[in-house]
Amino acid sequence: MTSNRPLGVAVIGAGYWGPNLVRNFQGSASFQLRWLCDLDRSRAERVVGRYSTVRVSVDLDEVLADPEVDAVAIATPAGTHMQVALAALRAGKHVLVEKPLAVTVAEAEELVREAESRGLTLMCDHTFCYTPVVAQIRDLIHSGDLGDIMWVDSIRINLGLVQRDIDVIWDLAPHDLAVLDFIMPEGVVPVSVSAVGRDPIDAGHSCLAYLTLNLSNGAIAHINVNWLSPVKVRSFTVGGSKRTLVWDDMNPMYRLNIFDRGVDITSDEDLGVEEKRNRLISYRSGDMIAPALQEREALQAMVEEYAHAIRTGTPPKTDGRSGVRVLRILEAASASLAENGALKMVEL
Numbered sequence: 001m002t003s004n005r006p007l008g009v010a011v012i013g014a015g016y017w018g019p020n021l022v023r024n025f026q027g028s029a030s031f032q033l034r035w036l037c038d039l040d041r042s043r044a045e046r047v048v049g050r051y052s053t054v055r056v057s058v059d060l061d062e063v064l065a066d067p068e069v070d071a072v073a074i075a076t077p078a079g080t081h082m083q084v085a086l087a088a089l090r091a092g093k094h095v096l097v098e099k100p101l102a103v104t105v106a107e108a109e110e111l112v113r114e115a116e117s118r119g120l121t122l123m124c125d126h127t128f129c130y131t132p133v134v135a136q137i138r139d140l141i142h143s144g145d146l147g148d149i150m151w152v153d154s155i156r157i158n159l160g161l162v163q164r165d166i167d168v169i170w171d172l173a174p175h176d177l178a179v180l181d182f183i184m185p186e187g188v189v190p191v192s193v194s195a196v197g198r199d200p201i202d203a204g205h206s207c208l209a210y211l212t213l214n215l216s217n218g219a220i221a222h223i224n225v226n227w228l229s230p231v232k233v234r235s236f237t238v239g240g241s242k243r244t245l246v247w248d249d250m251n252p253m254y255r256l257n258i259f260d261r262g263v264d265i266t267s268d269e270d271l272g273v274e275e276k277r278n279r280l281i282s283y284r285s286g287d288m289i290a291p292a293l294q295e296r297e298a299l300q301a302m303v304e305e306y307a308h309a310i311r312t313g314t315p316p317k318t319d320g321r322s323g324v325r326v327l328r329i330l331e332a333a334s335a336s337l338a339e340n341g342a343l344k345m346v347e348l
């Protein structure tokens with residue numbers, strides 16, 4: 001892709017999330033939004049407004065037949081991602097898909113194969129990976145500032161929209177799993193997962209769930225997702241051997257806190273067991289710092305990453321393969337849930 005003209009893009013899906021993509025593509029100099037496609041024409045018309053030059057269609061084939069469309073962005077329900085994305089790839093378009101990439105690993109792998117064989121970009125919108133706070137967390141972990149990662153604890157609970165087609169794990173946990181995938185040091189991956197959930201309101205699937213992941217370095221990660229909590233909590237804590245960080249997304253003033261506090265154990269071979277217990281555990285009580293973070297909309301950075309990946313042919317930070325890795329954990333978590341928490345291996 002050598003021309004500097006803006007990339008022609010079509011957004012598919014004008015429901016809750018699609019308008020956010022529309023707004024960010026329209027605000028980007030890298031793209032020209034050409035189409036908004038939705039099975040419900042009036043919904044799409046309401047989103048683009050009366051005087052817009054963006055065309056509206058209910059027919060995906062009509063959109064894909066436009067040679068000026070270089071790329072599509074798919075914000076339809078998860079169960080339709082595969083069919084829409086595959087059609088777009090086969091029409092030679094670059095594809096951005098909302099999370100989750102598909103509803104099975106097999107489907108997602110087919111999308112990756114199709115994109116790679118055609119030399120097209122396949123990207124998954126793991127939105128949080130484009131926030132300044134997650135970029136900073138990744139840097140802190142990769143630079144070794146936190147030391148060895150020992151534990152991760154993520155809480156994502158609020159009164160959420162109870163989804164009809166997917167349970168709370170498939171709705172909310174992709175965010176936590178995508179962040180985990182993005183921030184962990186090279187080679188540290190989930191090896192097994194156990195998941196338990198409950199459906200106290202008879203919604204037909206779990207409305208609250210707890211996932212426990214064992215990581216390849218011996219660390220443990222716990223994820224709590226819940227649609228029924230009257231209180232909204234978005235907290236993500238990473239405990240390291242040197243420092244611990246707490247990302248509190250509900251607290252913009254102190255969104256990220258890094259604690260030089262923790263528990264140290266010094267080794268002294270000459271002491272007996274009791275003495276060791278009493279004397280070798282020491283508590284570090286150092287500073288807490290809250291680094292200044294840029295305030296920037298994550299979708300803006302995500303959209304620019306999409307343009308960059310298309311223009312340079314380099315894989316985006318959240319490429320199709322990262323979407324597949326998240327799905328592998330989701331599938332293993334579902335299998336565990338069905339057996340009330342039985343440990344399931346994750347093949348990454």
Ligand SMILES: NC(=O)c1ccc[n+]([C@@H]2O[C@H](COP(=O)([O-])OP(=O)(O)OC[C@H]3O[C@@H](n4cnc5c(N)ncnc54)[C@H](O)[C@@H]3O)[C@@H](O)[C@H]2O)c1
Pocket residue numbers: 012013014015016017018037038039040043060074075076077078080084098099100125126127
């Ligand atoms: N990245 C995020 O933070 C985030 C947040 C919310 C939702 N999402 C994702 O966005 C996607 C859409 O979620 P939503 O809440 O907007 O759903 P929604 O049900 O509100 O909207 C989906 C829209 O897609 C349309 N549609 C369905 N099938 C279609 C097809 N084949 N062709 C064209 N249009 C079609 C529907 O008419 C509807 O208007 C999901 O994958 C969801 O997980 C991502």
